[in-house]
Amino acid sequence: MIALRIALGVGLLFIVSLVIFGATELLPGDLANELLGQSATPETLAALREQLGLNDPAPVRYWNWLTGALTGDFGVSLANGRPISELIGARLGNTVFLALYAAALSVPISLILGILAALWRNSIFDRMANAGALTAISFPEFFVAYILVLWLAQTGLFPSMVRINPTTTFGDRVYMTFLPALTLMLVVTAHMMRMTRAAIINLMASPYIEMARLKGMSPLRIVLRHALPNALAPIINVIALNLAYLITGVVVVEVVFVYPGLGQLMVDAVSNRDIAVVQAVALIFAAAYVALNLLADVLSTITNPRLMHRR
Amino acid sequence: MGREVLLKIEGLRIEGRAGEGWTEIVKGIDLTLHKGEVLGLIGESGAGKSTVGLAAMGFARDGCRITGGSILFDGIDLRQAPEAERRALRGKRIAYVAQSAAASFNPAHKLIDQYCETPVIHGVMSREQAEKDATDLYRRMQLPDPEGIGFRYPHQVSGGQLQRAMTAMAMACRPDLIIFDEPTTALDVTTQIEVLAAIRDIVRQSGTAAIYITHDLAVVAQAADRIKVLLRGDEVEEAETRQMLDAPREDYTKSLWAVRSFARAEQPPATDAPILSVQNVSAAYGKVPVLDDVSFDIHAGRTIAVVGESGSGKSTAARVITGLLPPSSGTVMFDGKPLPPALKGRTRDQLRQVQMIYQMADTALNPKLKLRELIGRPAQMYLGLQGKALETRIRDLLDLIELDPDTYIDRLPGELSGGQKQRIGIARALAAEPKIIICDEVTSALDQIVQEGILKLLNRLQDEFGLAYMFITHDLATVRAIADDVVVMQRGRVIEQGPKAQMFTPPHEPYTELLLSSVPEMDPDWLTRLLANSRAAMGT
Numbered sequence: 001m002i003a004l005r006i007a008l009g010v011g012l013l014f015i016v017s018l019v020i021f022g023a024t025e026l027l028p029g030d031l032a033n034e035l036l037g038q039s040a041t042p043e044t045l046a047a048l049r050e051q052l053g054l055n056d057p058a059p060v061r062y063w064n065w066l067t068g069a070l071t072g073d074f075g076v077s078l079a080n081g082r083p084i085s086e087l088i089g090a091r092l093g094n095t096v097f098l099a100l101y102a103a104a105l106s107v108p109i110s111l112i113l114g115i116l117a118a119l120w121r122n123s124i125f126d127r128m129a130n131a132g133a134l135t136a137i138s139f140p141e142f143f144v145a146y147i148l149v150l151w152l153a154q155t156g157l158f159p160s161m162v163r164i165n166p167t168t169t170f171g172d173r174v175y176m177t178f179l180p181a182l183t184l185m186l187v188v189t190a191h192m193m194r195m196t197r198a199a200i201i202n203l204m205a206s207p208y209i210e211m212a213r214l215k216g217m218s219p220l221r222i223v224l225r226h227a228l229p230n231a232l233a234p235i236i237n238v239i240a241l242n243l244a245y246l247i248t249g250v251v252v253v254e255v256v257f258v259y260p261g262l263g264q265l266m267v268d269a270v271s272n273r274d275i276a277v278v279q280a281v282a283l284i285f286a287a288a289y290v291a292l293n294l295l296a297d298v299l300s301t302i303t304n305p306r307l308m309h310r311r
Numbered sequence: 312m313g314r315e316v317l318l319k320i321e322g323l324r325i326e327g328r329a330g331e332g333w334t335e336i337v338k339g340i341d342l343t344l345h346k347g348e349v350l351g352l353i354g355e356s357g358a359g360k361s362t363v364g365l366a367a368m369g370f371a372r373d374g375c376r377i378t379g380g381s382i383l384f385d386g387i388d389l390r391q392a393p394e395a396e397r398r399a400l401r402g403k404r405i406a407y408v409a410q411s412a413a414a415s416f417n418p419a420h421k422l423i424d425q426y427c428e429t430p431v432i433h434g435v436m437s438r439e440q441a442e443k444d445a446t447d448l449y450r451r452m453q454l455p456d457p458e459g460i461g462f463r464y465p466h467q468v469s470g471g472q473l474q475r476a477m478t479a480m481a482m483a484c485r486p487d488l489i490i491f492d493e494p495t496t497a498l499d500v501t502t503q504i505e506v507l508a509a510i511r512d513i514v515r516q517s518g519t520a521a522i523y524i525t526h527d528l529a530v531v532a533q534a535a536d537r538i539k540v541l542l543r544g545d546e547v548e549e550a551e552t553r554q555m556l557d558a559p560r561e562d563y564t565k566s567l568w569a570v571r572s573f574a575r576a577e578q579p580p581a582t583d584a585p586i587l588s589v590q591n592v593s594a595a596y597g598k599v600p601v602l603d604d605v606s607f608d609i610h611a612g613r614t615i616a617v618v619g620e621s622g623s624g625k626s627t628a629a630r631v632i633t634g635l636l637p638p639s640s641g642t643v644m645f646d647g648k649p650l651p652p653a654l655k656g657r658t659r660d661q662l663r664q665v666q667m668i669y670q671m672a673d674t675a676l677n678p679k680l681k682l683r684e685l686i687g688r689p690a691q692m693y694l695g696l697q698g699k700a701l702e703t704r705i706r707d708l709l710d711l712i713e714l715d716p717d718t719y720i721d722r723l724p725g726e727l728s729g730g731q732k733q734r735i736g737i738a739r740a741l742a743a744e745p746k747i748i749i750c751d752e753v754t755s756a757l758d759q760i761v762q763e764g765i766l767k768l769l770n771r772l773q774d775e776f777g778l779a780y781m782f783i784t785h786d787l788a789t790v791r792a793i794a795d796d797v798v799v800m801q802r803g804r805v806i807e808q809g810p811k812a813q814m815f816t817p818p819h820e821p822y823t824e825l826l827l828s829s830v831p832e833m834d835p836d837w838l839t840r841l842l843a844n845s846r847a848a849m850g851t
Contacts, residue, residue: 205373207414214368215429216401229419305419305464 114196
């Protein structure tokens with residue numbers, strides 16, 4: 001069952017790689033021409049085409065690209081000739097760090113808020129938590145980011161620009177990345193919190209919840225022990241979607257805080273027409289999506305006794 | 312009686328939310344229960360039985376509120392007591408056994424964890440003691456593998472076993488009072504006996520008082536010392552069990568007995584060629600075989616009852632006949648010609664000839680369509696009726712099922728009662744003008760009095776139109792009332808078949824005998840006698 005899921009995930013990734021490659025093939029313009037620009041002569045163009053392998057038929061080029069990507073070799077940047085894996089390496093680490101940081105803040109907070117909102121549903125707390133989370137999600141990210149900069153960076157509490165490099169210590173990283181992580185937390189919390197609340201409340205009318213009440217269990221225990229384990233599947237899936245968003249969707253936040261992540265790299269590559277980098281980053285983003293959703297499926301299966309323990 | 316009073320309810324009034332306002336659903340009930348006594352609460356659905364039972368725990372479901380009266384449990388006023396005090400009583404001194412154990416056990420936890428929760432949280436015993444005690448109670452409830460069964464998840468245990476495990480769970484803290492809310496209603500007749508006997512024994516042995524809620528008089532007669540009859544939130548009468556059975560005072564109570572008296576006139580054995588013939592049919596869901604070499608005939612104007620427990624293949628046989636499940640071997644003949652095995656291969660006229668009525672009228676009717684459309688669709692599709700002819704036909708059909716066309720034709724299913732919805736199911740089947748109607752447990756979800764109305768209607772329509780019915784049921788009382796021929800199924804095979812008279816006269820196949828003997832009778836000693844008989848049979 002889980003093996004089947006993994007096989008499906010790999011198959012999906014393969015299709016995505018085809019789409020990415022096909023889409024960049026369809027882009028107008030000639031790479032060699034772009035690269036050489038003003039200095040293009042028929043001879044240099046032909047030579048560069050030969051050197052880049054652009055004269056090969058598309059399937060051959062796709063195969064070379066794919067096998068390279070599988071071994072971590074995405075080729076060289078068309079903009080500056082450096083190996084793409086080198087460009088991506090450090091930035092991927094930064095992006096994952098920021099995503100995990102934001103997740104470490106937002107997942108516990110949204111779970112706790114969601115559980116408490118379900119426990120005290122329709123109370124003042126429930127309404128405040130909902131209103132707060134919805135307000136945060138309703139503002140565009142850059143707006144939230146600039147508000148935070150205004151409040152927390154202008155006063156000198158946190159830096160508004162993230163200057164990190166491979167030698168930065170973990171403690172400094174945590175301190176310097178606080179504002180982008182906080183921005184992302186405000187953006188993703190509402191979704192996860194509301195799903196937690198809804199999934200639990202959805203179960204509160206079940207006969208087994210009534211049974212727990214008739215066994216004299218406390219409301220908190222009923223929510224935590226009787227409702228939550230049965231509500232995990234939808235919650236896990238929403239968390240996975242949000243984690244995937246944190247890895248792939250943080251372009252705006254990275255730009256605002258000048259954070260050296262993949263999002264910035266992607267933006268730069270697009271404006272430079274650096275197709276090879278765009279392809280590589282797109283493939284990594286797709287892999288992150290597929291892997292996280294796969295993880296969510298596996299976790300939902302593991303937490304469901306009906307699937308884990310057959311008759 | 313002179314025994315100590317355990318529970319005293321006086322003038323209990325409970326309201327339920329109805330749209331904007333509140334309506335009274337329990338209208339001033341008094342109830343006294345002594346220590347160690349079993350009180351049966353009986354009535355149709357909507358009588359307020361469960362609501363009263365839950366109120367005895369100081370509990371009202373969401374959307375209900377207790378508005379009047381007092382509930383005194385062992386001197387504690389459950390209405391005035393703070394919630395924490397009520398919670399301390401629930402599970403520990405007053406326990407609850409729900410109708411569907413399958414739905415009332417938490418699917419995420421093992422049985423033993425759910426068992427131990429009550430004694431450990433209430434501080435009655437330690438986890439180790441509770442586990443040992445659970446094994447002991449599982450054994451007394453005659454569960455198989457008492458040491459191991461607790462470590463299974465609810466979905467790994469059968470319905471009858473779950474119901475017993477739930478009774479064991481209710482006994483965990485040795486409560487003074489247990490509320491049994493229809494504990495055997497969802498079970499097959501043969502399983503019902505085992506559960507009923509186990510419940511009765513453990514309640515008697517431990518001297519626990521109990522309120523036993525059910526709509527089945529014969530069941531409650533086996534377990535209760537006294538019976539209280541409720542009707543729409545009011546008490547009808549209350550008496551000792553024997554007295555209630557022998558000499559009911561009120562007309563309503565008498566009518567509860569009378570239901571089982573309806574019977575279709577005896578028909579001579581069939582001589583004509585069968586309208587539909589199932590010949591050596593085997594079928595499977597994927598690789599799981601469900602039907603094994605099943606053959607029976609359906610004759611015009613006659614009712615064939617297919618009986619058996621859940622899982623015996625009754626409904627699968629219907630799916631094969633309708634073409635929903637093509638058989639793996641064997642054929643279905645209609646009017647002497649073989650029917651194409653799959654739905655796709657059948658002509659519209661072949662489809663028209665066999666119609667279905669379902670158990671759950673609630674889910675079998677599209678809630679967004681008006682009755683006009685629900686009934687009109689088959690008449691339009693199969694018979695090509697349009698405009699005025701269609702309108703006339705719909706009105707005739709509503710007349711046939713005894714619903715006034717002017718009042719009902721533009722209503723939605725949600726505005727109808729359970730019995731009325733089932734009548735719409737009948738009209739929809741009739742609209743196609745079929746030769747055969749398959750009725751899949753059509754009365755099981757209905758109260759006894761409503762059931763009788765449906766059965767009478769089906770009987771009248773049969774006489775009027777010469778319809779053939781295939782009546783799938785697990786209720787032998789229904790079979791006695793309406794069947795001409797009977798097919799007994801077990802584990803996908805036909806065990807026995809023949810005319811009704813023959814089936815209900817000995818000698819029987821052992822399985823038929825078991826089914827027949829498992830139907831509760833209106834006799835307080837029936838279960839005791841039955842168990843004594845089967846023990847004697849095992850001894851020899």
